[in-house]
Amino acid sequence: MPRPPKLNNPKIVPIIFEYEQYLLLKEVAYRMGKSISDIIRELVDEFLAKHGLIERKAVAHDAGINVLRQLEYNMIIMDIEELLPYLRRDIEIMRSTIPKSREWINARNRARRTI
Helix, strand or coil: CCCCCCCCCCCCCCCCCCHHHHHHHHHHHHHHCCCHHHHHHHHHHHHHHHCCHHHHHHHHHHHCCCHHHHHHHHHHHHHHHHHHHHHHHHHHHHHHCCCCCHHHHHHHHHHHHHC
């Protein structure tokens, strides 16, 4: 019979360490009787608590709000905000050049790829 899962909705994330870091982490995990993944999850929880996200999650969960979904929405918004300067630049080029000119077409194509 398989052991019960530790996580409700796991997401596997590849992570790369320096070899020395890995060996030290492996040693600490062995001494603590935990897996490296357990230790990394604890460190991530500490980091999230430090930034006020764990508390938010607990409060929001009680209120029935899906905080992970909200974080995902925030990440999408941040991605879009990061692209806006590039889109604005291409819009300005398109406004200031002759339609269908090489410069106008290049700006249009860049904007389409960005979107």
